[in-house]
Amino acid sequence: MVLGAGPAALCIVAELIEQGIKVTALASHTPDRPWPNTYGIWAEELESLGMESLLGHRWQKTISHFGNGIGEQGNSPTQHNFDYGLFDPVALQRSLLKRCGDLEWCVETAENIEFLGNQTKVICTSGNTFRGRVVIDASGHRSRFVKRPNRGPVAEQAAYGIVGRFSSPPVGKEQFVLMDFRPDHLTDKERKEPPSFLYAMDFGDGIFFVEETSLACSPPFSLNKLKERLHSRLLHRGVSVTEIIHEEHCLFPMNLPLPDRKQPLLAFGGAASMVHPASGYMVGALLRRAPTLAKQLARGLAADPPLDSSTLAQDAWNVLWTPELVQRHRLYQFGLRRLMSFDEERLRRFFDTFFKLPREDWAGFLANTLPLPNLLLVMIRLFWTSPWDIRFGMVLGMSSYQSLK
Ligand SMILES: Cc1cc2nc3c(=O)[nH]c(=O)nc-3n(C[C@H](O)[C@H](O)[C@H](O)COP(=O)(O)OP(=O)(O)OC[C@H]3O[C@@H](n4cnc5c(N)ncnc54)[C@H](O)[C@@H]3O)c2cc1C
Secondary structure, X not given: OEEOOOHHHHHHHHHHHHOOOOOOEEEOOOOOOOOOOOOEEEHHHHHOOOOHHHEEEEEOEEEEEOOOOOHHHHOOOEEOOOOEEEEXXXXXXXXXXXXXXXXXXXXXXXXXXXXXXXXXXXXXOOOOEEEEOOOEEOOOOOOOXXXXXXXXXXXXXXXXEEEEEEOXXXXXXXXXXXEEOOOOOOOHHHHHOOOOEEEEEEEEOOEEEEEEEEEEEOOOOOHHHHHXXXXXXXXXOOOOEEEEEEEEEEEEEOOOOOOOOOOOOEEOHHHHOOOOOOOOOOHHHHHHHHHHHHHHHHHHHOOOOOOOHHHHHHHHHXXXXXXXXHHHHHHHHHHHHHHHOOOHHHHHHHHHHHOOOOHHHHHHHHHOOOOHHHHHHHHHHHHHHOOHHHHHHHHHOHHHHXXXX
């Protein structure tokens, strides 16, 4: 049984059905209700899955700004020379639903889960109950059912964005800006506060998306403050908003601890802490990791004598979060902690160094596709090519890496 109807639920249900598994799917709304978010991804990640036709927008002119915004040098962009895209969310949703065949979702909200040995029972707010050999919780980052260790406050990514029209273009024609960290519009007081950056893109026809984003903060950066920062950043460049077509309010955890992999409930997506702790991206990982998980479940469900819910879940957890992936996740969490301790100036210089790495290194790091030894090598290379104060900031955090173990 699968709980949810977001990208994680649809990805795993599609794969389970392809494995010939009988699935019960249950979510608080029908699975064709449009998703509230628009998902971005580096185009190469989708190309490697043969799914690039699901992109609604694709940009070749991809840049970031890590300068101080003063003079020619401070405004000279970093060219990524790497295509970025936004999914057409309806096309992604439809293509996954098509693979789910004629499966009908039960529109129910799960309230409680009971483990009965060979079966798991889901009790819904309506009073209806459902039983399955194993339950996969894909109800998102704030799942109430998945158990995970308490490692203190969780850092969240927050962002306030506008799709709209502007008095003059906020970014260049056909341009995508991954991170504009230029701080020249900030007051001295604001420079001492947690840093935020602009994520922005040209949609064509005079429409742009601009979003002020805080990478990760605990407590999270206030959305009102991000809104103020977005307007002051735009005004500083002589740009004002003339029409708001859509507003995006974004808040989700970046360093949620990994779930307890011995629990009898399985999870996938946000509920399984699959968001990349250093970037906040997840959809590429869902598409890559769902087939392996579904194959493991098919093997487990076919076992003779039959396995109980707990064994099915634990075997699947070990495939979803292999020791290698767990180690990589720890390294990313460690990296995020260090970044969160950097002030805006150090953070700009860190990213400037990061994006000077060979492209396969930074792109593999961001997609989480580098095998562990390569990831370690990239991190060591980053360390040696960084300015001294950044190296110092990284070394200071070694004890926090130990505490993640
Ligand atoms: C604004 C925003 C922008 C993002 N942008 C990107 C991006 O550009 N690229 C990227 O890769 N990632 C992005 N992410 C991160 C991540 O990919 C998303 O959070 C993603 O939506 C998580 O997918 P999910 O299916 O795990 O959870 P969700 O999308 O949250 O779906 C959860 C589902 O479970 C259902 N549900 C919840 N509780 C219950 C219950 N008790 N019973 C039954 N059903 C329940 C919900 O109705 C929903 O259908 C973004 C996140 C946010 C918030």
